[in-house]
Amino acid sequence: xxxxxxxxxxxxxxxxxxxxxxxxxxxxxxxxxxxxxxxxxxxxxxxxxxxxxxxxxxxxxxxxxxxxxxxxxxxxxxxxxxxxxxxxxxxxxxxxxxxxxxxxxxxxxxxxxxxxxxxxxxxxxxxxxxxxxxxxxxxxxxxxxxxxxxxxxxxxxxxxxxxxxxxxxxxx
Amino acid sequence: xxxxxxxxxxxxxxxxxxxxxxxxxxxxxxxxxxxxxxxxxxxxxxxxxxxxxxxxxxxxxxxxxxxxxxxxxxxxxxxxxxxxxxxxxxxxxxxxxxxxxxxxxxxxxxxxxxxxxxxxxxxxxxxxxxxxxxxxxxxxxxxxxxxxxxxxxxxxxxxxxxxxxxxxxxxxxxxxxxxxxxxxxxxxxxxxxxxxxxxxxxxxxxxxxxxxxxxxxxxxxxxxxxxxxxxxxxxxxxxxxxxxxxxxxxxxxxxxxxxxxxxxxxxxxxxxxxxxxxxxxxxxxxxxxxxxxxxxxxxxxxxxxxxxxxxxxxxxxx
Numbered sequence: 001x002x003x004x005x006x007x008x009x010x011x012x013x014x015x016x017x018x019x020x021x022x023x024x025x026x027x028x029x030x031x032x033x034x035x036x037x038x039x040x041x042x043x044x045x046x047x048x049x050x051x052x053x054x055x056x057x058x059x060x061x062x063x064x065x066x067x068x069x070x071x072x073x074x075x076x077x078x079x080x081x082x083x084x085x086x087x088x089x090x091x092x093x094x095x096x097x098x099x100x101x102x103x104x105x106x107x108x109x110x111x112x113x114x115x116x117x118x119x120x121x122x123x124x125x126x127x128x129x130x131x132x133x134x135x136x137x138x139x140x141x142x143x144x145x146x147x148x149x150x151x152x153x154x155x156x157x158x159x160x161x162x163x164x165x166x167x168x169x170x171x172x
Numbered sequence: 173x174x175x176x177x178x179x180x181x182x183x184x185x186x187x188x189x190x191x192x193x194x195x196x197x198x199x200x201x202x203x204x205x206x207x208x209x210x211x212x213x214x215x216x217x218x219x220x221x222x223x224x225x226x227x228x229x230x231x232x233x234x235x236x237x238x239x240x241x242x243x244x245x246x247x248x249x250x251x252x253x254x255x256x257x258x259x260x261x262x263x264x265x266x267x268x269x270x271x272x273x274x275x276x277x278x279x280x281x282x283x284x285x286x287x288x289x290x291x292x293x294x295x296x297x298x299x300x301x302x303x304x305x306x307x308x309x310x311x312x313x314x315x316x317x318x319x320x321x322x323x324x325x326x327x328x329x330x331x332x333x334x335x336x337x338x339x340x341x342x343x344x345x346x347x348x349x350x351x352x353x354x355x356x357x358x359x360x361x362x363x364x365x366x367x368x369x370x371x372x373x374x375x376x377x378x379x380x381x382x383x384x385x386x387x388x389x390x391x392x393x394x395x396x397x398x399x400x401x402x403x404x405x406x407x408x409x410x411x412x413x414x415x416x417x418x419x420x421x422x423x424x425x426x427x428x429x430x431x432x433x434x435x436x437x438x439x440x441x442x443x444x445x446x447x448x449x450x451x452x453x454x455x456x457x458x459x460x461x462x463x464x465x466x467x468x469x470x471x472x473x474x475x476x477x478x479x480x481x482x483x484x485x486x487x488x489x490x
Contacts, residue, residue: 027300043285054279054285054286058282061286062289063319066293066315066318066319069296069300070296073296073312092394126279150366
């Protein structure tokens with residue numbers, strides 16, 4: 001039962017990701033990407049990582065993708081970008097990435113056939129995640145927060161000249 | 173897997189009653205607003221005007237269901253269903269009374285946050301697909317508003333999670349036997365309330381649809397049943413929000429004398445009426461005021477609340 005559900009969800013995820021890459025309309029592509037993220041959330045849930053599943057939906061599908069849609073809507077360019085996209089997606093471009101993906105796929109097949117440790121069925125609760133994050137992985141958490149802080153400062157810096165000119169424009 | 177499922181009667185009962193409540197709110201809101209504004213409100217159809225809901229529905233069904241030729245058709249049709257579906261599925265984790273509920277999920281609170289953040293797609297995509305400047309502005313406002321307010325919404329309820337030590341809504345209610353969380357978490361409650369109003373896009377924070385400046389905002393191009401979906405979706409959002417507020421801060425089904433389910437419904441009804449009163453009482457802020465207020469006041473306040481709660485919990489238990 002769980003295995004069938006897993007394969008169905010994975011098929012949805014792979015299909016949605018494929019559709020996401022090949023769509024010409026950016027908003028349609030984003031919708032497929034959201035679907036793919038939701039499918040990954042369900043896969044996490046099936047594997048027993050309930051906490052990761054919910055966070056996947058809240059953070060990726062619910063927050064980051066909303067920002068993507070927001071930006072694409074702001075740049076709302078319609079037909080012109082679709083033609084541009086069409087020109088970029090020539091069949092020849094697919095050869096390189098497809099070969100690389102094929103190698104990964106063969107590796108995955110080998111692991112599955114040779115019997116790796118794909119079996120993880122136990123439920124992970126939020127407490128265990130917290131203990132792991134602030135125990136053995138504390139350094140990684142700190143590094144990630146530093147990276148986010150750098151991003152924040154960078155965004156502020158980029159936005160600052162705009163704020164200044166706006167103010168001086170208002171006074172003069 | 174400890175996500176126990178309620179029995180079929182529960183599920184159907186909850187689904188039907190939630191939809192009926194959301195539909196009846198059309199009448200309740202108009203009538204209550206009228207009372208508060210010293211008018212009569214809809215009182216012609218049936219006793220006390222109660223059948224006004226049916227009249228409104230018949231009217232909506234007979235309206236022309238128009239899809240603008242310049243719109244992105246698929247997304248245009250898809251958009252109104254999203255808010256409806258996400259808000260309805262949100263009720264799955266609400267603990268109505270001991271033993272009454274659809275699923276008992278360990279991350280019920282996070283599940284609610286996830287669904288409320290997904291519901292914004294409805295508004296954003298409606299704004300995009302309409303291919304109309306007013307709708308687009310409404311959609312942009314909705315995206316910015318929800319992404320900002322989601323942050324404080326999550327932070328403000330972490331105090332409750334710390335005090336009860338769980339994300340499970342049933343256990344959060346049980347943890348309030350000695351006292352409702354509104355008392356130790358008063359600031360958390362205020363922040364959560366503001367964030368919830370912003371998330372459900374209700375007046376006074378209904379900037380995405382602001383009739384006076386954006387015609388109808390994101391639903392300018394919508395008519396007939398598709399508009400009805402947005403309309404009922406908003407009432408579902410109000411009902412879900414009051415149910416969550418009651419669960420988190422007002423002790424859920426707990427209360428003396430009356431049966432638990434009655435207590436839960438009474439508290440939720442008071443919550444819904446409070447939402448309607450807010451619409452009648454407060455003016456709408458400007459868009460930049462809303463964003464500034466969120467990031468400069470609510471975010472630090474939420475973090476401070478989190479810090480103090482954490483320190484107190486640690487000093488009491490540590």
